[in-house]
Amino acid sequence: MERTVERLLGGVRVVERMDLGSSDLAPVARLFLDRSYDGIGRTVIAKGRRLTDVGWGRGSEFLRNERLALDHLRGTGLAPVFLASSVDEPAPHHEQVVVLTDLGPGPTVQELLFGDDPMAATEGLLAMARLAGALHGTVDPEFAAAHEVQFLDHPLDLWRPLTEAAAELGFPPPGDVELADLAGELRRHTTFTHGDFTPNNVVLVDGEARLVDLEGAGRRHPGMDAACLRLPFPQYGHWAVLPDHVLARMDRAYRAALAPMEDSAYERMMATGCAAWAIVRASRLRLIASTDQDSVEAVRRRTQIVQTLTSAAVSAMAVYPRLCTWFEELAGAMQLRWEETRQPPRGFQAFKDFPNQ
Template sequence: MEPTAEQLLRELTGQDVRVVARSELGSSADAPVTRLTLDRPYDGIGRTVIAKGRRLVDDAWGSSGLRDNEQRALEHLRDTGLAPRLLAGVPGGLTVMTDVGAPTVQELLFGDDPDAATRGLVAMAELAGTLHRTASANFTAAQEVSFLDRPLDLWPEVAQAVDELGFPAPREVELDALAVALQETTFTHGDFTPNNVVLTDRARMIDLEGAGRRHPGLDAACLRLPFPQYGHWAVLPADVSAEMERAYRAELDVDGDVLMATGCATWAIIRLARLRMIASAQQGLVRRRTQIVQTLESAAEAAGVVYPVFGAWFAELADAMRLRWEEAQLPPRTFRCFSNQ
């Protein structure tokens, strides 16, 4: 990694850039992310840079093309201050970007200061609002992320799983109206979670592999649900979630109810596509059943304002799951910094 980064930076600067130290920031089994310390500060670069290698495993994001997608997204956001600045990259390989520092919002959530965590979460929400208000919608991703780019393709799987498992069937839900709403698109992050927002002088987003042109509600719903795709899922206090949503909406000049309802309904469908796994006897993770119920209840509240039949069905499903699964009756865990409040 270091020789390639040095070569790219030498070509960029026309100077003999050398790497003198490195520290690992990410999982080498996923996508190696390393902070490289340079021999001295360089104009427009600084003393450290972040180098991100090619994804080494195939997962929900896929693998082919996604490093190009991050490079493309960083270039799209150049000069906005919303993300690191792309310095150099090898197509399908190494990406070198400016170092936006630390901490992440995740670090605050795992800490002991609820006020600091709340400020970080509100800054994260403002960042999402600024992104959706200011970033150009004219973005073409390097690769499709099917569950985000074509989420309603999951509907037949959802309907079949609900039927097979004996849960309440969807009635005349507003699927066509939801499909129409999803056609309103802009630039989105795609994985808007606490580990992907860094706080220094301002909030900036990182890890843009899943960026794409989609309905902004797919990012915004992460603030309400919260974070449905997050590996360390937990819930936030209601007053914190409300403050985050107010901060997000304050950055926009759109109908926030429709935006949030569309995003939450869509994420509920995405999560329900995993219903067979969640219901399986081999599925031993209590959190999954607690999470799907909490997601459905939150989606019912948000979506019901615009899609009342969807909202009623989500609530009915959540009630049925609580009756069937003892684990689903447990209160969801809260993030560490709020657990003693």
């Protein structure tokens, strides 16, 4: 990676490397240069292609999409600056790397949530919400992604697998719900979105939030990002719940950073995102119900889906009442079937002294 970066940047020399995250799965490193270079600084971040053929982030198209997204955000101050890439180089240069400016040591919002300071964690979450508002309110919506992420770009394709799994497992059927209305809203209002808007992908720089890991960026309904602030973070690997008063402040911070919007339009936007995410997450119903999974994972998945369904129903009931009634029925049936889902869900460490339900 170091030699590739030196070649791409031309004239720089890497003198030290610090691996960030899981270098075996997704090579990301902070590279220290022999001196400070104009427009670059003394350090850069280099990302390689993920070393897996399954799951999120596989394939060169994800790195290519990150390069396109960073170029799209150039000049906004919302993300690192793209410096160079070898993703599209022909042979013999086979190592695929994207080089970015370094945002510094952080912290990420994730680090604050797993710390012991609720005020710092709250401020980080509010900065994250303002960042989402700036992203959806000021960034040019005209973005052509290098690839599609099926569950983000076509979330309602998961409706049939969800309803088939519900029937197979003996859960209540959905009946006649507002699926066509939801599909229309998802198509009608689109903008530039991050796609994986979670606390580990937001870094604080002097108190201001910045985006990283834009591999899943695309032009979609803004609710696919914004709903993460209400549910919260339904796709997050370290999922936990947040106190209601923090969620309410995040919602206000996000809306304040958007262009002015009528209350009804804002609530429809949020309802659409929450409903879509509830379908995406509930489509994993066979996995959630499996008796072959690890017991700890079963508890996490089951408490999370109940919380996601009930939170989505609260946010979207006024817009999609029949769909949300089914979300509530499905969650209720899960609570009757799985005793662990009747317990309060886990909260983040920073808010350990606050009620979490």
